[in-house]
Amino acid sequence: MSGENLLVWLLLGVVAGWLAGQLISGGGFGLIGNIIVGIIGSFLGGWLGGKLGIAGAVVGGFSLASIVTAVLGAVVLLFIVSLIRRV
Secondary structure: OOHHHHHHHHHHHHHHHHHHHHHOOOOOOHHHHHHHHHHHHHHHHHHHHHHOOOOOOOOOOOOHHHHHHHHHHHHHHHHHHHHHHHO
């Protein structure tokens, strides 16, 4: 992964984390926590999207599919982390 691709996914992660925090009511970790979860979730979503063959959802790409997979990855990760935190 080149530096540009990494930067794109970091930026996508920031946006995805913020959006995930807005979508998961009561599951947020504050702005910084959601951004960190979003960055990790965007990599997770991009990796899973690539493995599942979702067109355009590759790590480092910048398209509508990559944005959607980054947000979905962040939402899933935020949901899982919030479930673990409740236990």
